[in-house]
Amino acid sequence: MKSICIYCGCSDRVRPVYLESARQMGTALAERGLTLVYGAGSTGLMGALADAALEAGGQVIGVIPAIFNTPRLAHNGLTRLEVLDTIHLRKARMIELSDAFIALPGGFGTLEELFEILTWAQVGLHHKPIGLLNTQGYFDPLLGLLDHIEQEGFIYSEHRQLLSQAETPQALLEALEKHSRPDGLERWLTREA
Numbered sequence: 001m002k003s004i005c006i007y008c009g010c011s012d013r014v015r016p017v018y019l020e021s022a023r024q025m026g027t028a029l030a031e032r033g034l035t036l037v038y039g040a041g042s043t044g045l046m047g048a049l050a051d052a053a054l055e056a057g058g059q060v061i062g063v064i065p066a067i068f069n070t071p072r073l074a075h076n077g078l079t080r081l082e083v084l085d086t087i088h089l090r091k092a093r094m095i096e097l098s099d100a101f102i103a104l105p106g107g108f109g110t111l112e113e114l115f116e117i118l119t120w121a122q123v124g125l126h127h128k129p130i131g132l133l134n135t136q137g138y139f140d141p142l143l144g145l146l147d148h149i150e151q152e153g154f155i156y157s158e159h160r161q162l163l164s165q166a167e168t169p170q171a172l173l174e175a176l177e178k179h180s181r182p183d184g185l186e187r188w189l190t191r192e193a
Helices: 016-031 044-055 087-097 108-122 140-151 169-178
Strands: 003-007 035-038 060-065 080-084 100-103 130-133 163-166
Touching: 003 087, 003 108, 016 035, 016 044, 016 169, 035 044, 035 087, 044 060, 060 087, 080 087, 087 108, 100 108, 100 169, 108 130, 130 169, 163 169
Parallel strands: 003 035, 003 100, 035 060, 060 080, 100 130, 130 163
Antiparallel strands: none
């Protein structure tokens, strides 16, 4: 892994523990020599993540749609900023630039990006590792839902294995480095038991 795409919230109305966790992730990426690819925001977890990576000497690539490229939203101190016409182009570019994906706590946008990248892995469009930084158990309800979805037969067990999770940046990065593609991902196509 050389670059990691991180999806996370941009709200400034969150508890400090989430901002600190984002800062720790940014620092951990820089210390490992990993390039951060993210949505180019300056607010919330996005800003804390990028600022920490930059302060620790890391490389940060921000990819933003033109609609969000405003002085109040866009980070103006990144290693590289790419401005694209649409959110769809932004997401595709972030995927292209990245060797792995992590979701930190966030809202609708974070969840949408997480599920898109999981779906792409499920159907074989990429084989890159995906993880959740489960700060303060933020994703516990989601992980429970995923277990329920598997138990009810809507996904196979190997689909559930596509998603790693850990409570600290270091543990999550180690899990992503050890990740291997689960066997049998094509079962949903062949309809084997």
